[in-house]
Amino acid sequence: MPARWKNDRPMSRQAFDALFFDEEACSEYLAERRWPDGFVCPSCGTCKGWPLKRNRATWECAGCGRQTSVTAGTVMHSSHLPLR
Template identity: 50%
Template sequence: MSRTFPKAGVDYPGSYGGVLAWFPDDEACRDYLDWLRWPNGFRCPLCGSATGWRLVDGRWSCRGCARRVSATAGTIFHRTRTPLTIWFAAAWSMTSDKQGVSALGL
């Protein structure tokens, strides 16, 4: 079994400048989360349908069962009111600094 590992600059930004360039708005963040959750395209977790469309609020509507699905459901971003761009920048700060980041610094 071979395993591939994510690559900086390919699978995720390699610098903070990359974070800003990759994720200029929440729609770009949602696109990225969609890609992580459904790398082969949308798939309804309830009925398994591969057909759906994105709603204005960023969730997906399944064609098979009409369920509304969010790529953030079950993640630390679930029902957040804080913009995803802020969360992504915070995640970058927490993971890129060897010393970590303080709450005040964040």
């Protein structure tokens, strides 16, 4: 187990700012991590959806219309803080 911590270090602030330069970049990263094979609705299982224009961190299902945030079920759930 100690070998894992050698390579699992937090990134520097400069690396973070380069990777996540705005809120949209953060929400895209979280969406890719949450749905690596593409969006899947947690309610009906439909594999088609899109991010909302007004809030890119929220996706809407094409099948049932449910809106799901990329932060739902995470430590950022119900947080009013920006993703960055």
